[in-house]
Amino acid sequence: xxxxxxxxxxxxxxxxxxxxxxxxxxxxxxxxxxxxxxxxxxxxxxxxxxxxxxxxxxxxxxxxxxxxxxxxxxxxxxxxxxxxxxxxxxxxxxxxxxxxxxxxxxxxxxxxxxxxxxxxxxxxxxxxxxxxxxxxxxxxxxxxxxxxxxxxxxxxxxxxxxxxxxxxxxxxxxxxxxxxxxxxxxxxxxxxxxxxxxxxxxxxxxxxxxxxxxxxxxxxxxxxxxxxxxxxxxxxxxxxxxxxxxxxxxxxxxxxxxxxxxxxxxxxxxxxxxxxxxxxxxxxxxxxxxxxxxxxxxxxxxxxxxxxxxxxxxxxxxxxxxxxxxxxxxxxxxxxxxxxxxxxxxxxxxxxxx
Amino acid sequence: xxxxxxxxxxxxxxxxxxxxxxxxxxxxxxxxxxxxxxxxxxxxxxxxxxxxxxxxxxxxxxxxxxxxxxxxxxxxxxxxxxxxxxxxxxxxxxxxxxxxxxxxxxxxxxxxxxxxxxxxxxxxxxxxxxxxxxxxxxxxxxxxxxxxxxxxxxxxxxxxxxxxxxxxxxxxxxxxxxxxxxxxxxxxxxxxxxxxxxxxxxxxxxxxxxxxxxxxxxxxxxxxxxxxxxxxxxxxxxxxxxxxxxxxxxxxxxxxxxxxxxxxxxxxxxxxxxxxxxxxxxxxxxxxxxxxxxxxxxxxxxxxxxxxxxxxxxxxxxxxxxxxxxxxxxxxxxxxxxxxxxxxxxxxxxxxxxxxxxxxxxxxxxxxxxxxxxxxxxxxxxxxxxxxxxxxxxxx
Ligand SMILES: [Zn+2]
Numbered sequence: 001x002x003x004x005x006x007x008x009x010x011x012x013x014x015x016x017x018x019x020x021x022x023x024x025x026x027x028x029x030x031x032x033x034x035x036x037x038x039x040x041x042x043x044x045x046x047x048x049x050x051x052x053x054x055x056x057x058x059x060x061x062x063x064x065x066x067x068x069x070x071x072x073x074x075x076x077x078x079x080x081x082x083x084x085x086x087x088x089x090x091x092x093x094x095x096x097x098x099x100x101x102x103x104x105x106x107x108x109x110x111x112x113x114x115x116x117x118x119x120x121x122x123x124x125x126x127x128x129x130x131x132x133x134x135x136x137x138x139x140x141x142x143x144x145x146x147x148x149x150x151x152x153x154x155x156x157x158x159x160x161x162x163x164x165x166x167x168x169x170x171x172x173x174x175x176x177x178x179x180x181x182x183x184x185x186x187x188x189x190x191x192x193x194x195x196x197x198x199x200x201x202x203x204x205x206x207x208x209x210x211x212x213x214x215x216x217x218x219x220x221x222x223x224x225x226x227x228x229x230x231x232x233x234x235x236x237x238x239x240x241x242x243x244x245x246x247x248x249x250x251x252x253x254x255x256x257x258x259x260x261x262x263x264x265x266x267x268x269x270x271x272x273x274x275x276x277x278x279x280x281x282x283x284x285x286x287x288x289x290x291x292x293x294x295x296x297x298x299x300x301x302x303x304x305x306x307x308x309x310x311x312x313x314x315x316x317x318x319x320x321x322x323x324x325x326x327x328x329x330x331x332x333x334x335x336x337x338x339x340x341x342x343x344x345x346x347x348x349x350x351x352x353x354x
Numbered sequence: 355x356x357x358x359x360x361x362x363x364x365x366x367x368x369x370x371x372x373x374x375x376x377x378x379x380x381x382x383x384x385x386x387x388x389x390x391x392x393x394x395x396x397x398x399x400x401x402x403x404x405x406x407x408x409x410x411x412x413x414x415x416x417x418x419x420x421x422x423x424x425x426x427x428x429x430x431x432x433x434x435x436x437x438x439x440x441x442x443x444x445x446x447x448x449x450x451x452x453x454x455x456x457x458x459x460x461x462x463x464x465x466x467x468x469x470x471x472x473x474x475x476x477x478x479x480x481x482x483x484x485x486x487x488x489x490x491x492x493x494x495x496x497x498x499x500x501x502x503x504x505x506x507x508x509x510x511x512x513x514x515x516x517x518x519x520x521x522x523x524x525x526x527x528x529x530x531x532x533x534x535x536x537x538x539x540x541x542x543x544x545x546x547x548x549x550x551x552x553x554x555x556x557x558x559x560x561x562x563x564x565x566x567x568x569x570x571x572x573x574x575x576x577x578x579x580x581x582x583x584x585x586x587x588x589x590x591x592x593x594x595x596x597x598x599x600x601x602x603x604x605x606x607x608x609x610x611x612x613x614x615x616x617x618x619x620x621x622x623x624x625x626x627x628x629x630x631x632x633x634x635x636x637x638x639x640x641x642x643x644x645x646x647x648x649x650x651x652x653x654x655x656x657x658x659x660x661x662x663x664x665x666x667x668x669x670x671x672x673x674x675x676x677x678x679x680x681x682x683x684x685x686x687x688x689x690x691x692x693x694x695x696x697x698x699x700x701x702x703x704x705x706x707x708x709x710x711x712x713x714x715x716x717x718x719x720x721x722x723x724x725x726x727x728x729x730x731x732x733x734x735x736x737x738x739x740x741x742x743x744x745x746x747x748x749x750x
Contacts, residue, residue: 043636063629069664070636283621286628296625315625341622 004032005302010109014117014273015330019323022274022332023056029302030059030310037308040074044308057279057288061298061311067095067256075100075306084146086255095256100306107258110303111150114261114273117330118249119154119215125180126155127173129189129198129218131162144190144220146255151217155186161198168201177209184213187243190220191250195230195238202242215247217263223340232268252337257312259303262335267327269334276301278335280320281313291320294338315341358522359470359507362515368473368506369489377499380466382437382741383426387464390497391417394460397487404487407480409453409582416727417460425464425729425737435743439466440548441524443740446516446538448529449474450586452481456488457727458527463504465740470519473508517541525550525740550739552588552732555691555716556662557724559591560679562697564598569606572696575722577613579694580649582725584619585667589692589717589724592665593657593672595682597698600675602642602653614648619668626666633664634672657685679706688713691732696721 006029017025031053037044044062051060066072073080079100086095099107128148135145152158159176163169176185189198194216202208216239225235232250239245251263252270262270262278272278280295281288289295297318300311318337326334359365380387398404398414405411415421430437443462447455452474459471473481485506492501509515520526520543528538529552539549559576566572580590596603627650634640634652639661642653653673654661661672676682679702693715695703703718716733719726729736 042638046638047632047635063625063632065625065629065664066632066636069633284624286624313625313628315622341625342620 004036004305005029005106009275009302010106010113012274014110014113014275015271015332017274018331019333022277025274026277026300026302027053027056027059030056030300033302033305033310034059036305037074037310041072041308043070043072044074056277056300059300059311061313062308064095064254064256064312064314067097067309068093071096071098072309073098073307079306081306084255084258097255097258097309098307099258103258103304103306106303106305108150108153110259110273110275111261112153114263115151115154115217117273118263118265119186119217120184122184123154123156124184124186124215125176126152126158126186126188127161127176128152128155128158129161129187129194131164131166132160133164147190147219148188151188155188161189162193166193166197168197168205170201170205170207173209174207177211181210182213184215185211187211187214187216187245189218191218191222191235192220192224194218195225195235199238199242203238208242208244210244212244212246214243214245215249216243216245217249217251219251219253221340222337226339252316254299254312254314257299257301257304257309260299260301265326265328265330265334269321269326269328270336271326271328271330272333272335274332275303278318278320278333280318280335283317283341286313291322294319296341297335297337317341358518359505359515362509362512362518364512365507365509365515368485368508369492371505372492372498372501376442376468377502379499380439380503382439382466382737383422383430383464384466386497386499387466388422388426390491390500391422391460391464392419393491393496394488395419397491398484401483401487403483407483410480410484412582412725413453413456413484416457422464429737433743436746437465438742438744439468440740440742442468442470442522443525443527444519444523445469445471445527446529447471447473447527449476451529451583452476452478453484454529454587456484458529459504461729461736462525462527462740463500465737467525467740468503469505470523471504471506472519473506475508475510513541517543520544520547523547528552548739550734550736553689555588555689555732556593556659556665557589557591557692557694558593558595558686558690559721559724560595560597560682560693560695560698561721562597563603563606564697566697569603569609572721573606573609574613575694575696575720576610578722579724580610580669580671581614581617583667584617585669587725590667591692591694591724592662592667592670593674595657596673596675597679598675598677602644602651602673604644607644607646607649607651611646611649614669617648617669619648622666623668626664626668627670630661630664630666630670634661659685659687659689680709682706683709683711686710686714690714692717692719692724694719694721694724 048060053059080098081101081104082099084097161173236248239248249264251261253261260276264270277300279298283296294317297314297316304310316337317339318335320333320335323333324331395414395417398410445458455471455473459469462469520541525548527550528535532554535551535553631652639654641655644651649669651671651673657674
């Protein structure tokens with residue numbers, strides 16, 4: 001299957017191609033992948049056997065929720081290497097994503113390529129804003145565990161900032177800051193954890209750290225922070241004040257489309273690397289809408305080969321902010337995520353809360 | 355009881371309760387009740403706010419004098435028993451059918467009960483209008499016993515409060531999903547408390563278009579049935595079974611669509627319908643899609659109850675052609691509540707009900723009446739369940 005996705009994708013700088021050239025290249029690979037899934041995934045062929053693909057925007061998309069209900073795969077069972085489960089809230093069916101070795105390898109490669117563009121090639125001492133127990137359940141890959149594991153390879157000697165009960169392990173954190181004073185360090189955690197269990201705990205205990213050469217990467221969505229009316233600006237302000245960190249990068253991605261990683265640049269914009277793209281659609285008509293207008297995000301990626309996840313209609317809202325002209329110098333589309341579609345999955349005739 | 359509720363600061367009173375204790379002075383269909391219900395009916399039918407709300411007009415119409423009188427005479431009939439209220443009734447009411455609480459409450463009120471009505475925390479325009487109407491009639495002080503015997507509250511998830519009320523209640527009307535109902539049933543209640551449970555159900559529509567040339571009445575009725583409560587009520591049909599015809603009658607669908615009045619659907623509607631469409635297509639069951647601004651119709655090659663899992667209302671119909679009515683007996687499960695029908699012979703309907711498994715289908719009504727409330731609901735005769743029969747055997 002590797003011939004479907006030429007290796008030269010992964011040799012290039014992930015932000016060097018302008019949008020027009022990138023689309024031509026992506027369309028070729030996506031078209032081969034489309035035919036591959038038509039042949040090897042029955043559900044996909046039932047859905048899209050007569051789809052047309054004249055442009056990236058025409059490319060057929062799967063509603064992301066289908067991964068909750070169906071096992072979608074385009075490889076024989078013996079090639080299944082890893083099954084990824086999304087972190088649904090308790091009681092909800094998690095999404096299920098089937099990976100083979102090639103897809104998994106490409107996912108790691110892409111992650112390295114993209115993140116290195118933001119944090120450099122050198123492995124830094126790493127502080128993980130979570131507790132070590134999150135990795136313990138080996139049999140089921142939780143998105144949180146997988147995220148931490150994926151990011152760990154960018155750091156050295158990872159240290160966990162939290163205790164099992166989510167309280168702050170202040171001694172460990174202070175020792176980390178002291179040992180690596182004025183050195184580049186990497187911090188990673190899920191947005192809500194970082195805010196609630198790290199920044200707020202530090203603030204409450206009136207502790208501040210000096211990590212002036214540090215970089216904080218965080219991901220996982222703003223839903224819970226939105227409820228607390230915490231904006232990205234506020235988040236960054238508190239990081240500056242409490243950690244003395246200037247370099248704070250949010251990134252957007254989802255378990256259902258491995259390898260799609262959109263990192264926030266120095267100008268505060270999420271960037272699509274050459275392996276992936278975003279299209280914004282009207283939530284009512286699903287027609288593509290103009291830049292700067294909010295709508296549903298469709299994400300495209302050349303990374304998945306073992307399952308038909310190359311083009312997905314998400315339930316996230318966002319808008320494209322520009323193409324090829326971000327102040328940071330990266331080419332391609334840049335965009336913002338504006339939250340989720342309000343949940344309206346309802347059960348039966350009534351949903352009283354117990 | 356009302357005093358005990360004051361121990362819980364989490365409780366919000368949706369209508370300010372009277373300071374008086376429960377009086378317990380009402381009996382089934384007593385004069386004060388009948389007069390109150392009549393006043394409510396008039397206010398809903400004539401009020402300037404409620405007159406624009408079809409669900410409130412339907413409630414007002416259902417409460418009209420003649421209907422209440424006929425329920426009363428059928429109930430009291432020439433029974434040998436003396437009827438008394440059951441006592442205190444705790445209504446745990448749904449969020450997505452926002453005025454369902456009123457039917458639950460009013461039936462219980464007619465039987466003379468004391469009522470604690472727990473409303474969902476989700477407000478809506480029509481619910482606010484209804485509560486204002488009820489509040490203003492209660493405030494008129496013409497109905498002192500009703501004012502003191504009915505408490506409208508809301509509170510966030512709190513088992514302690516639910517338990518405290520359950521321990522004082524003689525009956526609980528539980529409207530909820532299976533998960534919620536299970537959770538509520540697990541909460542300790544008064545030993546003699548009767549639980550009347552309205553769980554997850556779905557409804558279907560059965561049509562025979564053979565020989566039908568004018569779709570006007572059918573289209574109007576279907577639109578009525580799917581429009582109410584954004585098609586989220588159990589009684590709204592989600593599936594249409596059409597006997598005998600093999601094509602999707604697009605002229606009928608177009609007429610149904612024209613009868614739907616503009617509604618503000620949620621921003622997730624299109625995605626929800628897309629999920630249903632793609633799921634059916636992925637399973638190779640999708641034959642045809644008709645997508646109109648207010649209505650999506652997915653024609654399927656066969657029906658399985660799984661397709662209901664990704665049905666989230668807001669104008670989505672599954673359409674299935676069947677060769678004969680008998681085919682239904684194999685596909686309907688115990689969660690089917692209402693069959694609305696059009697152009698189906700009555701003897702065939704009775705035969706169908708007799709052939710279905712013993713625990714399915716609670717109502718069979720003509721198209722257009724799927725949402726009409728009735729005192730017999732989900733198989734319960736609510737007047738019976740919300741009252742007590744007192745045996746009085748005369749002696750010497
Ligand atoms: Zn940029």
